[in-house]
Amino acid sequence: MRKRVLRMYRIVRKEVLNPAVKLMDIEAPRVAKSAKPGQFVILRIYEKGERIPLTIADYDPGKGTVTIVFQEVGKSTKLLGTLNEGDYIADFVGPLGNTMEVPKGAKKILGVGGGVGIPALYPKLKMLHQEGYKVEAILGGRSEEYVIFRKEMEAVCDKVYYATDDGTLGKKGFVTDVLKDVLENDKEVDFVITVGPVIMMKNVCKMTKEYNIPTIVSMNPLMVDGTGMCGACRIEVGGETKFVCMDGPIFDGHLVNFDLAMTRLNMFKKQEKISLELYEKEHGGGHHGR
Amino acid sequence: MAVKDRVPMREQDPKVRIKNFDEVALGYTEEEAILEASRCLQCPNPTCVAGCPVHVRIPEFIKAITERKFEEAYKIITSTNSLPAVCGRVCPQEEQCEKNCILNRIGKPIAIGRLERFVADYALQNNIEEEVKPEKKNKKVAIIGSGPAGLTCAGDLLKMGYDVTIFEALHALGGVLTYGIPEFRLPKRIVEAEIERLKKLGAKVETNVVVGKTVTIDELMEEEGFEAVFIGTGAGLPRFMGIPGENLNRVYSANEFLTRINLMKAYKFPEYDTPIAVGKRVAVIGGGNVAMDAARSALRLEGVEEVIVVYRRSKEEMPARAEEIEHAIEEGIKFEFLANPIRINGTEDGWVKSMDVIRMKLGEPDSSGRRRPIEIPGSEFTMEVDTVIMALGTSPNRLIPSTTKDIQVQKWGGIITDEDGRTSRPGVFAGGDAVTGAATVILAMGAGKKAAKAIDEYLRNKK
Numbered sequence: 008m009r010k011r012v013l014r015m016y017r018i019v020r021k022e023v024l025n026p027a028v029k030l031m032d033i034e035a036p037r038v039a040k041s042a043k044p045g046q047f048v049i050l051r052i053y054e055k056g057e058r059i060p061l062t063i064a065d066y067d068p069g070k071g072t073v074t075i076v077f078q079e080v081g082k083s084t085k086l087l088g089t090l091n092e093g094d095y096i097a098d099f100v101g102p103l104g105n106t107m108e109v110p111k112g113a114k115k116i117l118g119v120g121g122g123v124g125i126p127a128l129y130p131k132l133k134m135l136h137q138e139g140y141k142v143e144a145i146l147g148g149r150s151e152e153y154v155i156f157r158k159e160m161e162a163v164c165d166k167v168y169y170a171t172d173d174g175t176l177g178k179k180g181f182v183t184d185v186l187k188d189v190l191e192n193d194k195e196v197d198f199v200i201t202v203g204p205v206i207m208m209k210n211v212c213k214m215t216k217e218y219n220i221p222t223i224v225s226m227n228p229l230m231v232d233g234t235g236m237c238g239a240c241r242i243e244v245g246g247e248t249k250f251v252c253m254d255g256p257i258f259d260g261h262l263v264n265f266d267l268a269m270t271r272l273n274m275f276k277k278q279e280k281i282s283l284e285l286y287e288k289e290h291g292g293g294h295h296g297r
Numbered sequence: 298m299a300v301k302d303r304v305p306m307r308e309q310d311p312k313v314r315i316k317n318f319d320e321v322a323l324g325y326t327e328e329e330a331i332l333e334a335s336r337c338l339q340c341p342n343p344t345c346v347a348g349c350p351v352h353v354r355i356p357e358f359i360k361a362i363t364e365r366k367f368e369e370a371y372k373i374i375t376s377t378n379s380l381p382a383v384c385g386r387v388c389p390q391e392e393q394c395e396k397n398c399i400l401n402r403i404g405k406p407i408a409i410g411r412l413e414r415f416v417a418d419y420a421l422q423n424n425i426e427e428e429v430k431p432e433k434k435n436k437k438v439a440i441i442g443s444g445p446a447g448l449t450c451a452g453d454l455l456k457m458g459y460d461v462t463i464f465e466a467l468h469a470l471g472g473v474l475t476y477g478i479p480e481f482r483l484p485k486r487i488v489e490a491e492i493e494r495l496k497k498l499g500a501k502v503e504t505n506v507v508v509g510k511t512v513t514i515d516e517l518m519e520e521e522g523f524e525a526v527f528i529g530t531g532a533g534l535p536r537f538m539g540i541p542g543e544n545l546n547r548v549y550s551a552n553e554f555l556t557r558i559n560l561m562k563a564y565k566f567p568e569y570d571t572p573i574a575v576g577k578r579v580a581v582i583g584g585g586n587v588a589m590d591a592a593r594s595a596l597r598l599e600g601v602e603e604v605i606v607v608y609r610r611s612k613e614e615m616p617a618r619a620e621e622i623e624h625a626i627e628e629g630i631k632f633e634f635l636a637n638p639i640r641i642n643g644t645e646d647g648w649v650k651s652m653d654v655i656r657m658k659l660g661e662p663d664s665s666g667r668r669r670p671i672e673i674p675g676s677e678f679t680m681e682v683d684t685v686i687m688a689l690g691t692s693p694n695r696l697i698p699s700t701t702k703d704i705q706v707q708k709w710g711g712i713i714t715d716e717d718g719r720t721s722r723p724g725v726f727a728g729g730d731a732v733t734g735a736a737t738v739i740l741a742m743g744a745g746k747k748a749a750k751a752i753d754e755y756l757r758n759k760k
């Protein structure tokens with residue numbers, strides 16, 4: 008077994024954002040120094056862990072920290088959730104992937120985010136806001152507590168709309184219901200950025216295509232290395248195969264084959280279930296850390 | 298003149314080994330090694346040495362074996378080859394040293410690779426180390442990539458007294474030796490032991506650094522004080538065929554398949570967290586070492602009943618090492634020669650169901666000297682397979698050239714260097730698969746060595 012002495016990645020802050028979502032600041036000076044909005048990291052919690060990709064939600068080159076926000080969906084994210092401030096993560100590599108480009112002449116940008124897509128959307132809108140664009144956002148989730156990062160978003164957006172499945176915050180319904188209203192009434196919006204579940208991005212893109220508004224998405228396929236070496240992350244864009252870790256994660260949403268992307272996320276469903284069940288058996292299911 | 302037969306090497310029984318990932322070839326005992334070594338004629342003009350890209354002093358180390366001076370044999374080998382335990386196992390010897398052995402004229406050549414492996418394993422077991430106490434030179438060199446090219450370059454520079462830092466994108470060192478070549482052919486403890494030796498020599502290591510993303514070469518040189526850089530980033534970008542159905546579930550690149558298994562230990566899932574998904578019938582496309590490794594790894598996974606290698610030429614043209622093809626056949630891997638996939642068919646929910654293949658025949662030799670395969674019209678047939686692994690070769694990643702000032706590359710992505718590894722940019726050197734495209738461990742090591750010399754020369758002259 009390889010000993011690690013040199014560089015381990017310390018968790019310097021942990022916050023529970025809602026029952027399923029946690030935030031961590033990780034000490035990773037090299038990553039913090041080079042990060043740009045839209046990029047992601049790959050981390051491995053311990054020696055036997057898998058490599059999982061997470062978007063860079065914020066970064067502070069001064070402190071040398073990188074913020075990640077993750078939803079506990081399977082073994083790795085649940086295990087990560089049990090770690091606390093002062094604990095270490097074995098590996099943390101990045102920043103990976105490209106960063107976004109805004110079309111020349113765009114003035115008013117609309118961000119559409121769902122679930123943990125919201126913190127992933129945040130650094131992009133923050134930068135655009137700082138660069139002087141008009142920025143608005145539509146944020147959605149199951150219920151009020153699932154719509155995270157509201158304070159941060161409101162600080163960088165001129166206006167924020169909300170949508171929840173149960174109506175506990177903003178409009179009752181999907182983000183696309185709000186999107187329709189906005190696009191009908193506000194003819195100024197000339198660029199859309201959407202990050203969230205694949206199905207949400209698919210529906211957002213379908214709608215913005217009708218209104219002919221250029222739209223970018225941030226794809227989240229399965230990954231292994233994140234450096235272009237394996238092709239696990241491939242998707243189809245405009246009929247061509249692309250490696251998300253190198254060519255993306257940001258793509259022209261009107262060209263992405265979302266159905267294929269959703270199918271490919273199922274590749275290891277059976278194994279993921281085995282892994283999670285084993286983990287919950289060993290750790291007495293529902294263990295959520297502090 | 299009659300020659301004695303080659304001493305065979307003990308191997309795990311094929312019926313047993315297809316159920317495990319332990320090493321197939323078990324190595325020589327001392328007596329076996331001495332017996333094999335005694336067959337060497339100790340030629341005054343040894344042709345074998347010319348066949349070795351790093352010119353291992355073959356007759357000398359073999360003589361030391363016959364005298365039971367294993368430690369001395371080790372020192373002779375390591376004076377030119379810093380990874381003998383690796384080379385003894387994976388060099389294509391039948392194309393190199395052993396091809397040139399004089400005994401080929403009258404029988405089987407000396408098993409040079411096996412003897413080299415024996416000596417290296419002996420040294421590892423008995424903790425024999427090279428003694429080097431170089432005078433420290435206060436000059437920092439960055440090595441990018443920790444495959445055989447980078448490790449060799451680092452080792453040589455450390456022995457010259459340079460302050461060496463290795464930057465590696467993955468979480469583990471070793472390059473293809475770690476993520477590509479399977480445990481049953483090259484146990485990871487061997488690679489780790491070789492890396493430990495480098496660390497003892499004083500190598501600093503930073504894993505999880507993707508140069509070009511985490512930090513650029515320009516930053517390393519301008520902000521972090523590295524006076525020279527060696528790029529040994531390999532040729533990791535996998536090729537696909539561009540046929541319909543290639544993005545269906547359970548179509549893998551060999552790199553993904555092997556990385557999951559070797560680097561991430563998916564063969565030990567769920568003890569290890571990284572999964573691998575295979576069905577019952579696996580097709581592997583290609584005919585090189587990578588294809589053999591993928592096929593034999595697949596065969597060892599639970600649930601796999603049949604593995605078929607689909608290759609567009611015939612057995613004679615296969616680029617894989619002869620020994621590995623033999624091992625694959627012994628293990629029950631099937632071969633479909635002169636056949637090329639044209640389409641992968643899927644189920645409604647997106648999983649591989651079968652593969653359409655077309656028959657090929659061999660035409661005139663092409664630029665590589667091998668006869669070119671030509672499709673036979675109307676000869677399509679369907680293979681019922683549920684998993685497909687593409688082992689079609691790899692090319693260099695363009696990340697570093699695209700993020701570094703003044704590095705020239707070939708059209709296909711290879712970094713342009715002179716004989717000794719100098720790139721178009723002063724102070725930046727390169728070697729191994731990143732320069733040549735996918736080649737061999739020993740060639741990558743040779744390039745690392747040459748570059749170390751050139752770096753030394755450059756830093757001595759730089760004032």
Ligand SMILES: Cc1cc2nc3c(=O)[nH]c(=O)nc-3n(C[C@H](O)[C@H](O)[C@H](O)COP(=O)(O)OP(=O)(O)OC[C@H]3O[C@@H](n4cnc5c(N)ncnc54)[C@H](O)[C@@H]3O)c2cc1C
Nearest residue numbers: 059060061062076077078080081082083084123227228279
């Ligand atoms: C570039 C990129 C950025 C990402 N950013 C974030 C982020 O900021 N926050 C966050 O919470 N997640 C993010 N993800 C998704 C995250 O990587 C996965 O949720 C995580 O790997 C799941 O690991 P697990 O072992 O906990 O679950 P698993 O056992 O692997 O999976 C459990 C369930 O989650 C689904 N799932 C697995 N992987 C993904 C995936 N990549 N995307 C969507 N669903 C998946 C599975 O289909 C399964 O149903 C990102 C993915 C990519 C590729």
Ligand SMILES: Cc1cc2nc3c(=O)[nH]c(=O)nc-3n(C[C@H](O)[C@H](O)[C@H](O)COP(=O)(O)OP(=O)(O)OC[C@H]3O[C@@H](n4cnc5c(N)ncnc54)[C@H](O)[C@@H]3O)c2cc1C
Nearest residue numbers: 442444445446466472473477508531729730736737738741
């Ligand atoms: C499955 C397989 C089987 C093989 N079998 C044999 C065999 O039997 N015999 C034989 O002689 N050869 C074999 N080869 C070929 C041989 O392994 C390679 O030719 C050799 O490893 C090349 O060495 P290298 O040092 O140039 O690069 P690699 O071994 O590819 O190492 C490159 C390293 O650089 C790292 N890297 C890449 N980009 C960056 C970056 N931007 N920043 C930091 N690090 C980076 C990579 O992660 C990797 O660790 C095989 C290859 C494969 C894939």
Ligand code: SF4
Nearest residue numbers: 349353384388393394
């Ligand atoms: S390094 Fe390879 S080619 Fe050279 S002698 Fe050893 S096995 Fe033969």
Ligand code: SF4
Nearest residue numbers: 337338340345398399
């Ligand atoms: S050519 Fe063969 S017999 Fe002659 S020295 Fe080399 S290994 Fe020995």
Ligand code: FES
Nearest residue numbers: 233235237238252
């Ligand atoms: S994750 Fe391996 S190539 Fe993208």
